[in-house]
Amino acid sequence: MTDLLAKFDGLIAEHAGLLTAGVRDPFGIVMEKVLSPTEAIIKGQHTILLGTYNYMGMTFDPDVIAAGETALRDFGAGTTGSRVLNGTYQTHKECEEALKDFYAMDHAMVFSTGYQANLGMVSTLAGKNEFVILDADSHASIYDGCAMGNADIVRFRHNSAEDLEKRLRRLPPEAGKLVVLEGVYSMLGDIAPLKDLCAIAKAHDATVLVDEAHGMGFFGEHGRGVYEAAGVADQVDFVVGTFSKSVGTVGGFCVSNHPKFEILRLVCRPYTFTASLPPAVVACAATSIRKLMHSHNKRQHLWENTRLLHGGLKARGFRLATETPESAIVSVLMPDQETTVRMWSALIEMGVYVNMSRPPATPAGVFLLRCSICAEHRADQIETVLARFADAAAATGLFRAAA
Numbered sequence: 445m446t447d448l449l450a451k452f453d454g455l456i457a458e459h460a461g462l463l464t465a466g467v468r469d470p471f472g473i474v475m476e477k478v479l480s481p482t483e484a485i486i487k488g489q490h491t492i493l494l495g496t497y498n499y500m501g502m503t504f505d506p507d508v509i510a511a512g513e514t515a516l517r518d519f520g521a522g523t524t525g526s527r528v529l530n531g532t533y534q535t536h537k538e539c540e541e542a543l544k545d546f547y548a549m550d551h552a553m554v555f556s557t558g559y560q561a562n563l564g565m566v567s568t569l570a571g572k573n574e575f576v577i578l579d580a581d582s583h584a585s586i587y588d589g590c591a592m593g594n595a596d597i598v599r600f601r602h603n604s605a606e607d608l609e610k611r612l613r614r615l616p617p618e619a620g621k622l623v624v625l626e627g628v629y630s631m632l633g634d635i636a637p638l639k640d641l642c643a644i645a646k647a648h649d650a651t652v653l654v655d656e657a658h659g660m661g662f663f664g665e666h667g668r669g670v671y672e673a674a675g676v677a678d679q680v681d682f683v684v685g686t687f688s689k690s691v692g693t694v695g696g697f698c699v700s701n702h703p704k705f706e707i708l709r710l711v712c713r714p715y716t717f718t719a720s721l722p723p724a725v726v727a728c729a730a731t732s733i734r735k736l737m738h739s740h741n742k743r744q745h746l747w748e749n750t751r752l753l754h755g756g757l758k759a760r761g762f763r764l765a766t767e768t769p770e771s772a773i774v775s776v777l778m779p780d781q782e783t784t785v786r787m788w789s790a791l792i793e794m795g796v797y798v799n800m801s802r803p804p805a806t807p808a809g810v811f812l813l814r815c816s817i818c819a820e821h822r823a824d825q826i827e828t829v830l831a832r833f834a835d836a837a838a839a840t841g842l843f844r845a846a847a
């Protein structure tokens with residue numbers, strides 16, 4: 445019998461090689477106890493969490509937890525079915541109402557994850573003889589949506605309005621086109637120039653979908669995302685998002701004003717052919733979304749924290765992926781894989797958890813330590829993180845390796 449997993453032998457060897465160097469597995473972290481949105485016990489040690497995407501710190505919000513507990517008691521642990529058959533409960537409808545209010549849109553559809561929302565929307569909206577035009581640095585779920593659908597795929601250079609223009613110009617003017625953008629790109633933490641990109645897309649009669657996974661909650665006056673902050677709401681046809689970041693639970697969604705939106709419930713396979721989210725999860729999400737509408741102080745504190753971390757790392761000599769803090773993701777550029785792992789490992793031993801990222805999640809040749817900031821981080825936690833980054837750099841010889 446041919447070993448079907450043999451194709452992964454190279455990766456298995458590389459991963460094992462990492463661990464023989466005596467470091468902890470960056471992809472095998474276990475949180476033994478979660479104390480708050482910013483602290484957990486990992487390997488018995490108090491650890492500051494700086495890699496959770498829990499931007500607004502909603503995971504332990506008392507109202508969110510109470511809503512989940514009530515729904516768990518009233519509706520049970522799960523729906524055991526698809527939204528189209530036995531899987532739509534009152535809690536799902538309430539969650540969709542909360543989304544419609546939050547986004548001021550006519551329609552909202554909740555998926556089981558953000559991954560499935562992109563998979564479903566991208567594969568369903570653009571069909572045979574139509575085109576998906578996507579940023580080269582798009583999230584895996586967008587690429588997988590392309591792979592699942594029947595449209596022709598065209599990539600443009602990351603955040604390049606000029607390249608988007610060039611690619612759109614080459615397509616048949618009458619063909620259906622879906623331009624897929626992200627508000628925040630989660631690897632480098634940079635934001636998209638949505639004003640330029642949307643204007644070009646609309647000049648070529650394209651439909652625009654923006655994934656606001658990392659922008660929801662704190663960009664724009666109402667926290668709708670980068671598209672709101674950029675003032676292009678009238679040029680965006682579909683917004684996709686997730687509950688796994690600012691909302692603080694799990695799930696995905698799409699909102700839109702398109703008058704035919706509701707038909708998607710019957711034709712979008714990652715919505716139709718899978719079980720719906722448990723009632724407790726959607727009840728948590730609905731309460732969280734409604735609270736996020738009025739979280740101006742939290743938004744402000746998140747930005748203060750972000751500036752503190754970005755400025756502090758820069759002042760200590762770290763190279764960052766963005767010149768200024770563009771989002772709540774601050775990515776530290778590393779010279780190579782080995783140094784990245786050693787830095788990551790030194791930090792976790794000191795009680796700081798960040799995300800280690802490397803290709804294929806990152807663009808080719810880019811190694812990162814990614815920090816995601818929470819509105820609930822205290823200034824003294826950020827100062828501790830900065831001191832530990834400096835200590836880890838000294839212990840690993842980072843600045844010598846990077847020179």
Ligand SMILES: Cc1ncc(COP(=O)(O)O)c(C=O)c1O
Nearest residue numbers: 557558559583630657686688695
């Ligand atoms: C840009 C983007 N879109 C979609 C997703 C998928 O979201 P979920 O975790 O809900 O599947 C992610 C998750 O990391 C993401 O970064």
